[in-house]
Amino acid sequence: MSSPLSATFTMGLPSWLVDELDSLPRVVEGGEAQMALVNRLADRNWREGNGGPFAAIVVDHGTGELISVGVNVVLATGKSSGHAEVMALGLAQERLGTWDLGAERDLALVVNWRPCVQCYGATMWSGVRHLVVAGDGPELEQLTGFDEGPMVADWAAQFEARGIAVTQDVGRDDALAVYRSYGASASTVYNARGAGRIDKD
């Protein structure tokens, strides 16, 4: 009798983004331009109904070569781990054929807010040597209703101690505009158990 247990699952980009891969630039130079791409993909993602208003890219820190793009696909894939960072990092590792993105390259993860606690760890173990975020602080949770999880106060210093340089407040106003639009919509906040409704400090 065959087991009912699953043995594999596949994480894929949504069709609208697959259709766009050919037309994305091969090189995106500078944090501002990189974050502008991230913010644009994040805004389209929630409007397409794939998941939250989050996107991330992996780029070569020196040249700006675009290594991977990711968006939140929790709703599209039915996998709660399918955050933008996990997608961008996993797709970069798929392309480069290694679990250590820092083994031979100097790569950056560019994402439209400080990662949630899951993606904090996912970034830490990925091998990227740079993290570029649009901001941190409570605005994301306040505007969207998402729970980002319990984070140590010295989160950025903990990255730096592990050789991951952190750059903050790149494209912050555009990121907040995406969250504001999302929060004003009737989109699904997919934190299980209504965690998004936990009282915050």
Add this chain to the structure above:
Amino acid sequence: MSSPLSATFTMGLPSWLVDELDSLPRVVEGGEAQMALVNRLADRNWREGNGGPFAAIVVDHGTGELISVGVNVVLATGKSSGHAEVMALGLAQERLGTWDLGAERDLALVVNWRPCVQCYGATMWSGVRHLVVAGDGPELEQLTGFDEGPMVADWAAQFEARGIAVTQDVGRDDALAVYRSYGASASTVYNARGAGRIDKD
């Protein structure tokens, strides 16, 4: 011109565990028996060379029905997010067809230590209502050399505040024996950037 960007990646159990799925019990009753299965899979996993000495299962909290099994597949898949918890949770979500494992079931994640910071978040967002661990504390890092990442001090209370009950110290001695064997071997500690060598408190 076709894009070099990847669009999907697949996370799969290693072949030795796929071969074993048919012979696993459909029901495993009680935390001790559930953790004994987890500890056995964790020990075999590192010896097979798929990744670290970690395993996890998702079970029905009431009946003990086995919903999914996972092991660490970082080395086997080349994906740094492929920890045992991410595999067990993703495979349970694949089987049940939902990103919220608590939507219609009362499910538990059983894992052979307190999750690392990535899997702390992955567990929190998965919808499971129970977490059963063999232990927490510094022994895992001391015995294996892995970095588990920065964790808030009240990690268990943060789960409880989100409706996830935590049970600790189930099968602890067996878990420590697995870590001790792993630590005495020449296995790869796959924290990127040598994070496992960061000084601990």
